Amino acid sequence: MPIEQICTIVSAEKLNEFAWSFTLEAGDLVKREGLRAGQFLHVKCGAEHLLRRPISVCLAQADEPVDLVRIVFEVRGEGTAWLSRRKAGDRLSVLAPLGNGFECGEKDRLLLVGGGIGVPPLLGQAAYTWGRSVAVLGFRCAERAMLVEDFREKCTQVVLCSDDGSLGHHGFVDEQVRRILAKDQTVASVLACGPKPMLRAVAAAAAEYGVRCQVSLEERMACGIGACLGCAIRMADGTMKHVCKDGPVFEAEEVDWNV
Numbered sequence: 001m002p003i004e005q006i007c008t009i010v011s012a013e014k015l016n017e018f019a020w021s022f023t024l025e026a027g028d029l030v031k032r033e034g035l036r037a038g039q040f041l042h043v044k045c046g047a048e049h050l051l052r053r054p055i056s057v058c059l060a061q062a063d064e065p066v067d068l069v070r071i072v073f074e075v076r077g078e079g080t081a082w083l084s085r086r087k088a089g090d091r092l093s094v095l096a097p098l099g100n101g102f103e104c105g106e107k108d109r110l111l112l113v114g115g116g117i118g119v120p121p122l123l124g125q126a127a128y129t130w131g132r133s134v135a136v137l138g139f140r141c142a143e144r145a146m147l148v149e150d151f152r153e154k155c156t157q158v159v160l161c162s163d164d165g166s167l168g169h170h171g172f173v174d175e176q177v178r179r180i181l182a183k184d185q186t187v188a189s190v191l192a193c194g195p196k197p198m199l200r201a202v203a204a205a206a207a208e209y210g211v212r213c214q215v216s217l218e219e220r221m222a223c224g225i226g227a228c229l230g231c232a233i234r235m236a237d238g239t240m241k242h243v244c245k246d247g248p249v250f251e252a253e254e255v256d257w258n259v
């Protein structure tokens with residue numbers, strides 16, 4: 001059951017020209033409500049914005065006296081611009097836990113595939129499967145890279161890609177996904193988060209190798225709790241689902257990739 005929690009920002013860090021990382025004191029949201037990475041918070045971005053903004057949980061840590069939750073975001077419009085002006089000590093109203101999160105076991109070897117601002121929600125899965133998973137991280141260019149050292153600490157291997165060749169492999173992440181799956185038959189699941197064309201390509205690559213693929217989808221949201229139909233999407237079987245309540249994580253084969 002989502003609750004409203006007033007969270008104090010304990011640290012606010014700029015990761016690069018475009019992205020901010022906040023660590024929040026989040027009451028008992030992890031211990032009592034089971035908040036975990038891959039779910040999302042609905043964040044109130046100032047009195048002037050009626051609608052909250054969905055931001056994924058990057059890391060969730062049960063702690064004393066209060067739990068800690070890390071979020072990472074880029075400025076896209078007025079709401080996230082307001083958020084980027086908050087400082088350590090400021091307080092945020094968040095609604096959480098929301099969404100389902102990825103499904104994986106602690107002992108699983110995962111292939112984590114992130115694109116751009118889709119990278120942060122996968123860090124929690126890297127921490128959960130510490131020392132077992134592989135990450136493929138794609139960015140438009142080197143200036144937009146983020147959290148690379150955090151993934152290196154937690155994964156057996158980190159493969160970097162960029163659209164313009166300024167970082168790692170020149171090209172898209174699905175090429176590297178194919179290369180890894182062709183060599184490694186121990187991957188339990190591919191977990192992907194990023195823009196829809198990237199997710200479609202990664203889903204196709206995983207299907208070619210018969211590996212389970214879970215994708216985290218992004219839709220414009222209003223209520224965040226399944227009440228307004230704002231985030232409804234069509235599934236492969238013709239039914240409609242809510243990204244906020246039934247997702248944001250779906251089995252790739254459930255998704256209608258043609259809409």
Ligand SMILES: Cc1cc2nc3c(=O)[nH]c(=O)nc-3n(C[C@H](O)[C@H](O)[C@H](O)COP(=O)(O)OP(=O)(O)OC[C@H]3O[C@@H](n4cnc5c(N)ncnc54)[C@H](O)[C@@H]3O)c2cc1C
Nearest residue numbers: 051053054055056073074076077078079080218219220221
């Ligand atoms: C489940 C989920 C998790 C997300 N996690 C992150 C994250 O970890 N980091 C991050 O930087 N961004 C994340 N986003 C995208 C983020 O919510 C949007 O960038 C943000 O809502 C834009 O708000 P704005 O006021 O800055 O932009 P505006 O364009 O001014 O927003 C206007 C309205 O559109 C909605 N909106 C605009 N773009 C999006 C979008 N892409 N997705 C959903 N709603 C949108 C806003 O909620 C608002 O109601 C996530 C989106 C979803 C659905």
Ligand code: FES
Nearest residue numbers: 222224228229244
């Ligand atoms: S945002 Fe209202 S139903 Fe999903």
